[in-house]
Amino acid sequence: MKKFYLGISALVYILILSNTALASKMNDNPKVVVLSQPYSVSDDAIMQILQAIPSPLEISMLIKELGTVYNKTDLNNSDFVSKYNTSFKKALNLGVYGTDLGFANIYSKNQDALNYLSSVKKLADGLSIGQFFDYQTIKKLAESANNFDELLMTTTSNFEKINYHLSQQGRDHLSILLLTGGWIEALHITTIVQQRSKHEDLKVKIAEQKIVLDQILKVLQMFKTKPEFPGLISDLNELKKVYNEISIETTYGQPTTQEVNGMLVVMDNNSSTVKVTDAQIDKITSLIRSVRNKIIR
Amino acid sequence: MKKIFLALLFFSGILFTCASTYAQCNAELYINKSMRSLANGYQFSKSFRIDGRGGARKKIEYTCVFSKDTNYQINISGKDGGAHGIIGTLYDSRRNKIVTSYYNNKFSPGWIYKCRATGIYYLSFTFKDSKSFCGAAVLGFRR
Numbered sequence: 327m328k329k330f331y332l333g334i335s336a337l338v339y340i341l342i343l344s345n346t347a348l349a350s351k352m353n354d355n356p357k358v359v360v361l362s363q364p365y366s367v368s369d370d371a372i373m374q375i376l377q378a379i380p381s382p383l384e385i386s387m388l389i390k391e392l393g394t395v396y397n398k399t400d401l402n403n404s405d406f407v408s409k410y411n412t413s414f415k416k417a418l419n420l421g422v423y424g425t426d427l428g429f430a431n432i433y434s435k436n437q438d439a440l441n442y443l444s445s446v447k448k449l450a451d452g453l454s455i456g457q458f459f460d461y462q463t464i465k466k467l468a469e470s471a472n473n474f475d476e477l478l479m480t481t482t483s484n485f486e487k488i489n490y491h492l493s494q495q496g497r498d499h500l501s502i503l504l505l506t507g508g509w510i511e512a513l514h515i516t517t518i519v520q521q522r523s524k525h526e527d528l529k530v531k532i533a534e535q536k537i538v539l540d541q542i543l544k545v546l547q548m549f550k551t552k553p554e555f556p557g558l559i560s561d562l563n564e565l566k567k568v569y570n571e572i573s574i575e576t577t578y579g580q581p582t583t584q585e586v587n588g589m590l591v592v593m594d595n596n597s598s599t600v601k602v603t604d605a606q607i608d609k610i611t612s613l614i615r616s617v618r619n620k621i622i623r
Numbered sequence: 624m625k626k627i628f629l630a631l632l633f634f635s636g637i638l639f640t641c642a643s644t645y646a647q648c649n650a651e652l653y654i655n656k657s658m659r660s661l662a663n664g665y666q667f668s669k670s671f672r673i674d675g676r677g678g679a680r681k682k683i684e685y686t687c688v689f690s691k692d693t694n695y696q697i698n699i700s701g702k703d704g705g706a707h708g709i710i711g712t713l714y715d716s717r718r719n720k721i722v723t724s725y726y727n728n729k730f731s732p733g734w735i736y737k738c739r740a741t742g743i744y745y746l747s748f749t750f751k752d753s754k755s756f757c758g759a760a761v762l763g764f765r766r
Contacts, residue, residue, distance in 0.1 A: 374684065374685050374686055375686060377669060377671065377685045377686065377687070378685070378686035378687055378688050378743070379688070380668065380669075380687075380688050380690070381668040381669060381764075383666060383668065384668065384690065384693070384764055387666065387764075387766060388766060391766055475666070478666055478667070479658060479666070479667040482666075482667050482668065483654075483658065483667060483670070486669065486670055490672075531690070534690060534741045537688050537741065537742060537743060538688055541686070541688065574741060574742070576716070576740050576742055577740075578715070578717065578719065581721045581722065583722055583726070583734075585726065585727075585731075588731075588732075589662075589731070589732070589733065589734065589735060590722060590724070590726055590731050590733070590734035590735070591734065591735045591737070592713075592721060592722045592734055592735065592736045592737065593737055594721070594736065594737055594738050594739040594740060595739070596715060596739060596740035597691070597739045597740050598691050598739070598740035598741045598742060600741070
């Protein structure tokens with residue numbers, strides 16, 4: 327009888343183990359090697375801050391909507407991809423090319439978009455996350471150029487997937503590099519377009535990046551002991567010094583909500599004012615160019 | 624021996640149920656669903672996984688940076704069907720509540736927020752009468 331109970335107990339134990347393994351497989355792509363325990367508190371905390379960094383598409387759309395002209399030389403050269411040999415450089419430039427890809431897509435520069443797409447694919451493969459980037463679908467969408475919204479949505483969602491899976495693999499340090507690279511490129515493009523066009527909206531947008539930079543530095547600091555991180559952190563801290571002189575003042579009011587065709591529509595009664603000088607914008611322009619040059623060269 | 628066996632069987636049952644429930648949250652499905660429901664003119668920006676791990680997590684919160692003069696749409700969907708069981712709430716940087724998707728005693732699929740102040744916002748998700756504790760939300764923007 328004792329043997330019977332022991333046998334049943336062992337069977338139940340095996341069943342639980344296999345169920346847990348199945349659970350894990352159902353949540354993750356089987357190709358992924360999970361390098362660290364997912365869902366630890368710190369992983370969640372990092373993921374939550376990472377989510378704060380806005381998509382570079384927001385700035386790119388603003389630049390396009392202001393009627394500015396596309397200038398290929400504002401973006402990174404897609405042929406530089408072979409120069410990026412370390413995971414650090416690959417992840418940063420994956421972000422850079424991601425922004426450039428979005429920018430070329432917004433301006434319907436199909437050939438440029440395809441070149442960036444190819445560079446993105448190479449870097450994603452180099453970081454062993456190429457399987458999460460649906461290259462063929464995006465390529466097809468970019469070539470057809472008939473479905474602009476679908477192209478942007480698919481590209482953004484693919485970059486999100488890459489980020490998510492990096493995080494799930496315990497490679498959050500690469501995830502933050504990807505986002506940082508994308509943000510630096512978007513800010514760099516904004517500064518050079520602002521220098522040419524002198525648009526007040528772009529000046530404000532550059533100043534508002536103060537909030538995003540704070541979030542980025544918060545996560546980068548968590549990885550300050552990793553190779554090559556101290557240099558990047560130090561460069562961005564220099565940028566932060568300039569941003570510290572810029573003020574964003576907010577006044578608070580009660581929002582109003584109404585239901586329109588089943589959707590809640592909220593009117594914000596808060597407002598914010600940015601105080602920034604041309605000299606501060608010039609300093610940011612110069613510093614971001616220098617940081618970006620270190621990344622892409 | 625019989626008592627030990629029964630106790631082991633009981634705890635194993637609990638563990639098995641927990642593991643099964645946890646396995647069932649495939650947020651990706653609901654990201655795609657929410658993404659496709661963004662209103663015309665809204666560009667997909669981000670997605671937020673809402674995995675309550677079978678009820679073990681009561682609140683899931685994300686930080687967002689929103690820009691003034693931009694409209695943001697949040698779309699929620701979950702395993703319980705539509706937005707049922709999931710309450711999304713947006714707070715400003717001072718933690719003042721701006722909007723909640725549980726409006727007039729019903730689960731709204733989301734909201735459109737016409738932002739006039741650049742800053743940090745907090746997007747939190749909680750559960751009410753949820754069976755699955757599983758879903759996702761997406762953020763779209765329009766200038």
